[in-house]
């Protein structure tokens with residue numbers, strides 16, 4: 001299939017083309033091979049022919065929720081049946097055009113294999129071509145607690161197709177060059193943060209050092225490697241980038257490195273890049289002799305499967321590929337499309353992916369900075385662009401004793417007064433509904449001030465504040481195997 005145009009195209013024409021591809025994907029693959037959507041559309045008496053326009057789409061196709069995905073993850077995986085093999089009665093047999101293509105692939109595969117493999121029939125090789133197209137080969141899941149983790153699977157055709165195209169968007173950053181030396185700071189794990197930052201540079205033929213996280217290679221040693229090889233691009237979570245650069249500044253003060261002047265690009269993802277984090281990163285970059293390095297934001301999620309929506313440059317908005325995603329901005333109250341430019345919840349659908357495929361996914365993220373569909377003044381691409389801040393409708397608010405607590409506000413208030421990773425708030429309820437709200441604070445910091453700030457920001461009264469050693473605090477924040485600080489623990493009885 002030809003690539004969807006992203007330059008010199010009118011936004012409306014591009015959106016119509018993106019929707020046409022979504023509609024074709026629905027009819028050709030999703031409604032034939034997805035156990036979940038076959039059942040859902042059948043229950044609604046809906047067929048592909050009932051969806052002729054974007055308006056039909058928005059009016060007739062229900063949102064898919066996080067809970068549905070978590071509870072029925074396997075049913076979201078496209079699973080066509082192959083003639084003569086064990087069949088899933090819930091899905092259809094693979095179409096004839098695909099079978100013809102697998103037969104052609106079989107001949108090519110036989111040639112590539114040479115005499116290395118034991119003789120294999122062309123029929124067997126055609127089946128292998130089918131597996132390359134549809135069999136899940138890579139699993140990712142969220143770092144959430146066991147039981148409610150979201151997961152997504154990829155096929156080989158996903159990695160060569162949509163995922164590789166996502167990776168191309170990483171070329172589209174100011175200062176990118178094909179020889180730029182990357183370092184991924186993402187810890188090794190079965191999550192997209194790690195795989196995305198491993199596969200994107202590799203698929204782009206980019207020099208990459210993957211450090212696998214601070215537990216595999218200490219942060220100090222990562223910095224020494226970066227200084228030695230002249231790393232130019234760093235990929236990490238926002239909080240770890242801060243931590244990593246502070247370590248570099250300390251090593252410079254000890255005379256172990258002479259700054260990191262080669263740095264050109266830093267990409268922060270996986271958690272919000274707060275103003276405090278961004279300011280701290282910029283200060284460190286100046287100290288390390290890399291004041292001109294760009295700091296761009298990206299976001300992705302397990303469900304999305306993308307290598308990440310990213311900015312091409314600071315402040316340009318996160319670029320979405322309209323070839324493989326159809327996005328909608330939905331008013332959280334009316335659940336109808338928001339007016340252009342207005343705040344709303346990001347809802348997206350996969351286009352032309354295999355493996356896990358989701359339609360109209362209610363991400364729960366509000367795009368507070370708005371969405372634009374016009375030509376980007378930075379790179380000249382005409383693609384949807386999402387502007388921060390992004391907020392999670394559910395995760396950013398909790399209820400404590402009936403009152404709504406805005407977590408983003410709480411965290412911002414604490415961060416203005418206390419160093420990063422120096423505190424944790426723990427809310428626990430017993431079966432009688434009795435709550436205990438405890439603060440944990442790094443020893444030597446002012447507990448009374450902590451109480452005052454927490455109460456002033458969200459009227460949350462801490463029952464106690466314990467002093468923690470650095471080791472205890474580190475264990476509290478990262479000891480659960482997570483890769484983002486667990487600054488808040490909320491375990492109220494439901």
Ligand SMILES: [Zn+2]
Nearest residue numbers: 312376378379
């Ligand atoms: Zn751009």
